[in-house]
Amino acid sequence: MLLKQIAIAALAAALSLFLSGSVTAAAEEHYDVYHYDCWSEPVPSQAGYTAERAVSGNDLGVGNFSEPADIFRDSHDRIYIVDAGNDRIVVTDAKLETVEKVFDTFTMPDGSETTLNSPQGVYVAPETELLYIADYDNSRVLISDYEGSVQREITKPDPGLFSQDLTFLPQKVIADKAGNVYVVLGNITTGAAIFSSDGAFQGYYGANTVQTTPEVIVDHFWKMFSTDEMRSRQARTVPSGITNFDLDDEGFIYTCSQSTSQTKDTVKKLNAAGVDLFSPLGITWGDIRSYYDTNTNTNYQPRICDIEISDDKSINCLDMTTGRVFQYDKEGSLLFIFGSKSDQLGGFTEVTALESCGESIYVLDKQKNTVTVFTETAFGSLVHEATELYNAGYYEEALTPWYQVLQYDGNYVRAYEGIAAGLLVKGDQEGSMRYAKLADLNSRYNKAFEGYRQEWLSEHFTLAAAVVVLIAVTLTGLHFYRKKHRRHITKADTAERSEQP
Template identity: 30%
Template sequence: MIMSKWHKKGNRILAALLIAVIFILSAAISEKQAFAAESEDYILDGTVRVPIPKTYVLKKVINNIGSAGKETGYLKKPGDIFINSQGYIFITDTGNNRIIKMTKEGTTLNIFKGPKQKPLNSPGGVFADDDGNMYIADTGNGRIVHLSAGGEFVEEFVKPDSNLFESTFTFQPTKVCISPTGYIYSIGNQSVMLMDAYNRFRGFWGQTNVGFNIVEALVRKFASNQQKKYIVKRNPAAFINIAMDEQGMTYVTTADATEGEIKKLNSVGENIYRKYGSVSNSLNLFNLDFLTKMNMTDKTFVYGERFDDDGKPIKPYFVDLAVDKAGNVSAIERNTCKIYQYDQEGNLLTVFGGKGDQKGSFDLPSSIAVDNDGNIYELDMSKNNIQIFEPTDFIKLVHQAVKMYSEGNYDAAYNVWNKVLKIDENYDMAHTGIAKTFYKQKRYKESMQEYVYANDRNGYSMAYTKYRHDIFRQYFGLIVLGIISVIIFFSLAIKFLKKMARNALTEFRMLNPNRMRLANLFKLSIATLFHPIEAFDYVKSSRHKLNYMPSIIILLLVVAVRIFYIYTVHYPLADIDIKDANIVLEVVKLILPIITWVVASFAITAILDGESTFGEIFVVTSFCMIPYLLINIPLPVLSNVFARSESTLYGFILNATNIWILILIFLSVKNMNNFSIGKTIGVCILSVATMALLWAITLLIFVLVGELYLFILGLVREVQMILL
């Protein structure tokens, strides 16, 4: 009877838990669906999405272009949308082989099919000049067609004659653009071809640099002609789309993940927009950059995003971009189905849109355009419609502030940015804008503070350099006196340490103490800085009298110094953001390599007839960390004098310290085991490999224990279900 009651009670509890789980899962699914239904606008702080007020709202959806005689009123796989200076909309209705001309309200004015003798065939792109003349990338017919504003055939541009074309080259333009000087830019075969008004080839324009590859150079140098035929050619990153602003500057979207997927090209095809980096064209066998490079935390910048809404990795693929009259660049990305908007410096202003079936979301976006009022038009190849988005007051303020700053109206820009902050105090671009305004007004200290709010370390460093210059000029005499005092202090400190090291070695040499006291070992560790071989000899000769407490204290001091460094180093030179600092992780990053080195080194030296014991290796390894303490205690304090522009010198100090430590470790292995230099190198390599093996085994054990835990947990649940 009692068991029956407990059984019923257990069933009720289980049922309640089951209902709770179902409720939680339902809520989570509903939340995910709600996110998909109405995605927030946001900006990016690295990879973190920061919500911002709504920037664009759906104004209108055009699903039907209206009746047009025998022509269907529905779009079919439309490929391109263009708005000329008159405000007329031109659409390449690719699937229906036609061009549609509309008002910006969506009223169809005309439909063009091309010349009767050779009508359009799968047109990919369209461009219209100020008078309404149309230039159409007639992809299926392999030509560019010029039609008048009324649709009459004017001329066509076909594959130009040139000896530079390979025999396999085909002319199939997918996008077209006409410069103010009359040159024709067309995208086809993943490149931009430049032609003049006489159908003459003027070259491939804006090609991405593929850089120098030594392996490829050697293969091409020594391979036979037959072997060269099978060498895969490295092609530059493909061009996807092209657009021009009112000044005739050219913007392109590419698949270039090295320099940047979005580019602004000048008259000679050079990218002058914000870049990730550059490609090297030379071989430098004596590259010593590793001596000066240092790890500095900063905002990671990419065009678009590297992960979708579900956290899956993606490669941005911007199908199109448009530039408004203020110079703001809006680009639409196909994987996330979102519109990313940037200013003229490549700063992200907003992200909106998203994948979905509801209004305001996209399915397979193919093109984007912007009118004179700042409205954004999105063309969808799957939904076969046009969605028009209207800017909100918030993003209008942002655009206004950006424009005022670019025009040199800094006071007005400052006032507008403050209005933006009243709406959203976490909008980084507003803090950046105010910081730039302060900088132009020579209010450098206030500029530095705003750059901190914006988490912009490069901007902070730029303002700090000017602020430091003003301070130097104002207090030049005191600063010179301070520099002299610092030099004298460090000179005396080094002399003191040398004397301490010399006294320690003398004490060991003359007195040969029977017991290694704490003070003796601390003094001996200092001697490692100046006389490492002699210090290691005394450790080796005193192996039965070693005291491990000083070594433990040294490692604890290493951890303490690392924490001190994190919280005191100058803001632009920090290698980790304070708010992201994890003390436990920092301890593991410091101590784990030291401990695994001791274990691995002991194992290898024992196998190879080494003489050192585990305790000796632990002691001398801890002694080798003394340079870390010596340098990293004063360095973060002194770093407050450095800006990022002096990071080369600062990085050299840090890297030289690490090299110093490695040299001491190498000498300790050699001296403690009486190895030759060649054997010491081999032992060090094997020890590092053993360290990697130990980490791999530990990780494998961790994964297996986790899997075992999940298996046992599942087994217990199965048993519980059977019993209940």
């Protein structure tokens, strides 16, 4: 009997341990995990991603990296790490476990050998499987196949089209489906240079605009009175140049710009005409409030140094200032913030690039010379599931995951929004109103309230009509009563008046 009781107790304990273990699946991070609430205030949150391991060049058996500049995943899930300091490109498998190839020498079309010199970016076109390498110090873009034989080389364009005073320093490169090559050039603020598939310079694409800060306005004011000679000596107002970009599978180009003086145009989604589709949404990318450091007495603005669109169309932005990754869904709503500046795993010294691969996100650190692997937590996968259903329009199906998200984190404001939408589709207007209020969303509340009012009216029409009629009758009655009363007074008045003269 006693044995049986002990056995049951032990079983219960084990079961409860198991259950509690499955609920608190999110790992403890060494930095503060936070999210923004509906008033744009940072609040503690659950981690969507957790740092699993850091991979160095030594771990891969190719010798340590030196100032790695870029990381890229191709359509076969091979990872390309641009090892700028060692003038090579290391290709590994998707898990970052074994090295598949190391590119250090290439064969030119005429048969001669060529090496890279501080390459900064790599891109592999999914259609042609060609590698596009931004060979920074050699001032060229190499287009090569996977065997290392160069197909074409893009160098500084002809004097007629491209001012020879300008340097030609390719930093990042992508190629669209038509084979046009887009190159981010150092020291160029007029956008990314476009080259057609045969290598001819076409012009620039996606330039940023100057933000009208008070300083710019004052400058402009003084320039109205100054002579041309004075003007030539003054500093020119130029927009910040593009830092990095990425291409999604629909052909939109996402650019990011890191600037210390400009908060505009930090992240853009450009269509073929170069129009920013994000600008009407008014999204603040990165940290909403700038971070104030008491030691140096400076405000640190977020500086988005890399942008990457993952397979589920999430937008991952890497902030160089704080070493944080900001993940947004395709509509630009913030999903997660993770990473930090520190020495532990999951912390960085100077981040340069990031890339996603399935449920993992790889972040490259230029000074630690490692790739840190972040993997999705249970909470993260739940939010992704719900977001994907929600963005696809399956509001009702997204209800269950959203409710689960709220069990993990009651501050997660997107969940309230999702539940409000789901309940409205389900026909529960009152619930939808309640959740819209919790999410602080007036427009959604408006929609739910419209339905609620209509339903209420159709249910209680007789009552409403009766009340309206009753009020109307009382008012008219009162009016007539008063009129009679007043006439009585005025009659007395006139009588009095006629007596006076």
